[in-house]
Amino acid sequence: MVTSLTSASISSLPTEIREKILQYLPIDVHLAHVGLASKALFAPSIFHSIEFARSHVTAEIIRRASGNVVAYIVAPNYGFRKGRHHCPHLPLQYEMILFRKALESENYSHRAIKHSICTPLVGCLRIKSVLAHLLKDPTFDPSCNSSRILMWTFYEGKEVSMQRAFETFKLLFEDGREDPTANNNEAFIMTCTYDHEEIVSLFLKNKSLDPSANSNEALKTACRLGNPNVTRCLLNDPLVDPTTVPDIILSTLQFGINRRCIPVLLKDPRIDPGFMNNAALAVAAFHDYLPAATLLLADPRVDPMDNKGRALINSVLLGRLNVFRLLYASPRVDFGR
Numbered sequence: 001m002v003t004s005l006t007s008a009s010i011s012s013l014p015t016e017i018r019e020k021i022l023q024y025l026p027i028d029v030h031l032a033h034v035g036l037a038s039k040a041l042f043a044p045s046i047f048h049s050i051e052f053a054r055s056h057v058t059a060e061i062i063r064r065a066s067g068n069v070v071a072y073i074v075a076p077n078y079g080f081r082k083g084r085h086h087c088p089h090l091p092l093q094y095e096m097i098l099f100r101k102a103l104e105s106e107n108y109s110h111r112a113i114k115h116s117i118c119t120p121l122v123g124c125l126r127i128k129s130v131l132a133h134l135l136k137d138p139t140f141d142p143s144c145n146s147s148r149i150l151m152w153t154f155y156e157g158k159e160v161s162m163q164r165a166f167e168t169f170k171l172l173f174e175d176g177r178e179d180p181t182a183n184n185n186e187a188f189i190m191t192c193t194y195d196h197e198e199i200v201s202l203f204l205k206n207k208s209l210d211p212s213a214n215s216n217e218a219l220k221t222a223c224r225l226g227n228p229n230v231t232r233c234l235l236n237d238p239l240v241d242p243t244t245v246p247d248i249i250l251s252t253l254q255f256g257i258n259r260r261c262i263p264v265l266l267k268d269p270r271i272d273p274g275f276m277n278n279a280a281l282a283v284a285a286f287h288d289y290l291p292a293a294t295l296l297l298a299d300p301r302v303d304p305m306d307n308k309g310r311a312l313i314n315s316v317l318l319g320r321l322n323v324f325r326l327l328y329a330s331p332r333v334d335f336g337r
Helices: 015-022 031-037 043-048 050-063 069-074 092-104 110-121 127-134 144-159 162-175 182-191 197-204 213-224 228-235 248-255 262-266 275-287 290-298 306-317 321-329
Strands: none
Touching: 015 043, 015 050, 031 043, 043 050, 043 092, 050 069, 050 092, 069 092, 092 127, 092 144, 127 144, 127 162, 144 162, 144 182, 162 197, 182 197, 182 213, 197 228, 213 228, 213 248, 228 262, 248 262, 248 275, 262 290, 275 290, 275 306, 275 321, 290 321, 306 321
């Protein structure tokens, strides 16, 4: 007697059994394709169930023996690290789980936050899209772990797009739970390293932030890195007093990567370009910075013969012909002294 066997398929399995099977799938570029393969069987779990995404991520971390989500993300064999700007398009539920777990994890140092965890997150997990959903959850605290989300947002802007960072910062500040002054204004000062006036203005709208904190570090940073728009924005803020940094022009000339901020600084009547015996003009002559020397010499507050004509002496002794010609042609330079 032949007994007929009842054939079974995955569609006949209970949902919880199907999900147990799906949890053996690696979380990689193919995951979304599996969800799209069957809108009835797989899509509800992979695309629409936050609980399934949470259990799948947890199972994957255990399976890889990573110990925690941070080790999992920064592991060399982690699928997203192969190309952070060409990462697999994860379902949003998975991005939310990975993002929140990493954000709330306390298993790595402050340095690792910047240099390890940010790298795989940038370009892989869409911070703004994820936050737009997470911020609706009253149990989610965006300021957890010393507001590390601010630096994550900055690094995403640095590596991908400052406009994207602006939109994310705006979302965070409109929510109201994030403190832009966290970690001694760290994120604010870092944004001043880029000439993105909109982001700096966004920070300045928060009344708790003092842009002159840390001895006007934000202004000094913007000037030395040659960010004229941010420099102008900071100087227009009533809390920023450039007289507390009397050597701002001099330090910009000495240490600046470029000198694009010199015209902006000279337009501010509070800043004395002749500070310290007109040292700025002498430094411009020393390095043969003709554009800066031209602007300084045109300012009536600058005395080119101060400090025994140091600017002229520098140009002659060091063979700085461009600045020497400028000084030679100026009626304010007395060669008889």
